Each structure stands twice: as structure tokens, then as C-alpha cells.
Amino acid sequence: MNIISISQNVSRLEFALFDKIGGAPLAEGELKNWMNQEIFKSIPEKITLLCGKTLRMKNRAFSADLICIRAPYGGEDFKSPELLTDKSIKKLRKIEHVAPMHIPALIELINLLKDYFRGTPISLVFETSFFTRLPEREYVYAVDPGLAGGIPLRRFGYHGIFHERAFEFSHDKDKGRSRVISICLEPIPEICAVKNGNPLMVTGGATPLEGLPGETTCGDIDPLIILSLSESLGWGPEEINKTLSRKSGIQGLTGKKMNFAGLFSSSDSNAVLAKNLFLYKILLATGSAIAAMGGVDAIVFSGRYHDLGKEIHTYLLSKLDLPVDNCEVLPDNLLRLTAEAGLLSLLKNK
Known part of the structure; x- marks a missing residue:
């Protein structure tokens, strides 16, 4: 079975x-600025062209038996991966206002793929589904919920696919590991405490801006900083959002575009400061995760920078009295995990 x-x-x-779960991809690629209308309209053709070109080099023909799409928002209405139906589209349209930059584009993308790959089943896998099981004490904010006008003011995490698989990965090795700290090292990093398969604490918030600082995201800041930027610089919401989400984090502290791999290898004084800040924030979040679960049985690193896990784990061991002295790494990438979850939803419907 070939899975896109x-x-x-x-x-x-x-x-x-992918042609098999757990194996390396047959072909892969990326499209930058994909929301640009000229690029957007040709997404199915570009995927077919790029995959077909790679497969021809292996004397294989391109075909697709299942399409799996990772959706960053929508977990409250989609508690698990779901095979696409007309009902799914209606549910997505009802929550467009929750993530106006993401869900309308997701619906358009789905319709494009449906028209191009006619008859091919599509499975939707939602990042935030995992976090609908957060305890109320963790997801509630101490503000009047009626202020948002229908938009839920609650905490979500944004790497649920990684966190859920990290727990399964560790628990499958040792059934006694019921308390797992999942440290996802993506450009927007995130830590989650998972006990018995359920999330108890997560650093992500109502948006991915909350939590740990990222490559371009600010992480936790005092809300009054936003008001100060508005008053002193005359910035509106768009400029403030652009600065905090695209020009902060590592980039804001170093003045350079730099990923986490570059940060950890740099000797530049600003980069060293940014690295120390990041490690310190991970330390605090790890302590919070241990407190939320009443201990820890395993720490699992995942994400595209999971190779940094060993260094981060050594740092944590030097600061905390951890009963966990081994560093576990989840080798799977997000696209493979999305394909696995999507395939399961297809099999359940057969």
C-alpha cells in the first residue's frame, strides 16, 4: 500500500x-510558501511530479492508495484520526473561526486532493486530539471564559502526535514505565508529562507561542510586554504577532536565523546565552512535569532535533536527582507517524 x-x-x-509502515519513505519533498495561490492550486500535481521523478529512478511507478493529512487544530471536535467524509468537512467548517489561518486552508487542501486523487481515501490526523484528555486544572486559564466570544480560551499542546507515540515507544519497552516525560525538539519545542497514556501537563498553550522559546517564537512572556510594544512603538496586532512568532526566540536573541542544531554547536556569545536560556527553560518544565506525575520513569526525546537529546539529558542529570539515567530517542519523524495513525483509521473502517 502506498501512503502519501x-x-x-x-x-x-x-x-x-511510504509503501510500508516503519520503513524509509520512497520519496519526500516540501513546498515553501504553499499558501500562495499560484503554488496552492498545483499542490497535487507537484506532489505527483516530485514523487514520480524519485520513483522513476528506482524503476517504480507512482500511485497512492491512502492520503494522510496532519491537521494542527481541531482536536476538540476530532478526538481521534478520522477517515474523511462529507460530515468531516462540515465539522471543519464549523470551527474555521478557531484557527482562521489554518482550518480554511486545510479545507481547501482537502478539496484539491479529493478532486485530483479521485476515489483515494483521505485520513485526517489531529495534533490537538491528544490534549483533549488534559485535566481541567491544566487546561483552564484564570480569565473569564466569556471574553473570547466563542473561541475556546484553553491550553492545548501542539505536538500531540509525537507525545502520544513517545509514551507508547517507552511503555512498549517496559510496561512498568507509566510516567513518561516527552521532550519534542521541533522548531517550536514542547514538553509533555504523560501518565498511563494521558497528558497531565504540557508547555504549549492556547497557541504555540506559549511555553518554551523556539527558533523564532518567544515562549512564555509577561502579557504586559505586548501592551508596551503597542504603546511605545505604535504596533498593531499583526506587527506584534509577526515579531513574537517569527522574529523572537533564537533569532531574537542572536540576531540571526539559526536552528537548534546550529545553536548547540555555536560559540558565539549571543548563541551561548540563547542556549543557556533554552536549557534552563527545559529544566523548569521538566521539574513541573515530574511534579505533575509524582515522579518519572522515562524521558523520551523526539522531533527533528532528537539527536540533541543526549546533551540535554546530561544537563538535566547534572541539575536534577533523576532516577532515569538512560536517554531514549524516538526515531520516527512526523510524516511517518501521521501515516501510521492515518492507516489505523482506515483499517478501523474496513
Whole structure:
């Protein structure tokens, strides 16, 4: 079975073609600025062209038996991966206002793929589904919920696919590991405490801006900073959002575009400061995760920078009296995990 797996954020769409779960992709690629209308309209053709070109080099023909799409929002209405139906589209349209930059584009993408790959089943895999099981004490904010006008003011995490698989990965090795700290090292990193398969604490918030600082995201800041930027610089919501989400984090502290791999290898004084800040925030979040679960049995690193896990784990061991002295790494990438979850939803419907 050939499975196309798709993951997207505001600036980039990534895809891969798998013919078996657990194996390397047959082909993969990415489309930058995919929301640009000229690029958007040709997404199915570009995926077919790029996958077909790679497969021809292996003397294989391109075909797709299942399309799996990672959806960053919508978990409250989709508690588990779901095979696409007309009802699914109606449910998505009802929650467009929750993530106006993401869900309308997701609906358009689905319709494009449906028209191009006629008859091919599509499975939707939602990042936030995992976090609908957060305890109320963790997801509630101490503000009047009626202020948002229908938009839920609650905490979500944004790497639920990684966190859920990290727990399963560790628990499958040792059934006694019921308390797992999942440290997802993506450009927007996130830590989650998972006990008996359920999330108890997560650093992500109502948006991915909350929590740990990222490559371009600010992480936790005092809300009054936003008001100060508005008053002193005359900035409106769009400029403030652009600064905090695209020009902060590592980039804001170093003045350079730098990923986490570059940060950890740099000797530049500003980069060293940013690295120390990041490690310190991970330390605090790890302590919170241990407190939430009443202990820890395993720490699992995942995400595209999971290779940094060993260094981070050594740092944590030097600061905390941890009973966990081994560093576990989840080797799977997001596209493979999305394909696995999507395939399960297909099999359940057969």
C-alpha cells in the first residue's frame, strides 16, 4: 500500500510517500510558501511530479492508495484520526473561526486532493486530539471564559502526535514505565508529562507561542510586554504577532536565523546565552512535569532535533536527582507517524 503523508504549517508543506509502515519513505519533498495561490492550486500535481521523478529512478511507478493529512487544530471536535467524509468537512467548517489561518486552508487542501486523487481515501490526523484528555486544572486559564466570544480560551499542546507515540515507544519497552516525560525538539519545542497514556501537563498553550522559546517564537512572556510594544512603538496586532512568532526566540536573541542544531554547536556569545536560556527553560518544565506525575520513569526525546537529546539529558542529570539515567530517542519523524495513525483509521473502517 502506498501512503502519501502530508504535514503543513503557515510557511511550509512537507510530504512523503511510504509503501510500508516503519520503513524509509520512497520519496519526500516540501513546498515553501504553499499558501500562495499560484503554488496552492498545483499542490497535487507537484506532489505527483516530485514523487514520480524519485520513483522513476528506482524503476517504480507512482500511485497512492491512502492520503494522510496532519491537521494542527481541531482536536476538540476530532478526538481521534478520522477517515474523511462529507460530515468531516462540515465539522471543519464549523470551527474555521478557531484557527482562521489554518482550518480554511486545510479545507481547501482537502478539496484539491479529493478532486485530483479521485476515489483515494483521505485520513485526517489531529495534533490537538491528544490534549483533549488534559485535566481541567491544566487546561483552564484564570480569565473569564466569556471574553473570547466563542473561541475556546484553553491550553492545548501542539505536538500531540509525537507525545502520544513517545509514551507508547517507552511503555512498549517496559510496561512498568507509566510516567513518561516527552521532550519534542521541533522548531517550536514542547514538553509533555504523560501518565498511563494521558497528558497531565504540557508547555504549549492556547497557541504555540506559549511555553518554551523556539527558533523564532518567544515562549512564555509577561502579557504586559505586548501592551508596551503597542504603546511605545505604535504596533498593531499583526506587527506584534509577526515579531513574537517569527522574529523572537533564537533569532531574537542572536540576531540571526539559526536552528537548534546550529545553536548547540555555536560559540558565539549571543548563541551561548540563547542556549543557556533554552536549557534552563527545559529544566523548569521538566521539574513541573515530574511534579505533575509524582515522579518519572522515562524521558523520551523526539522531533527533528532528537539527536540533541543526549546533551540535554546530561544537563538535566547534572541539575536534577533523576532516577532515569538512560536517554531514549524516538526515531520516527512526523510524516511517518501521521501515516501510521492515518492507516489505523482506515483499517478501523474496513
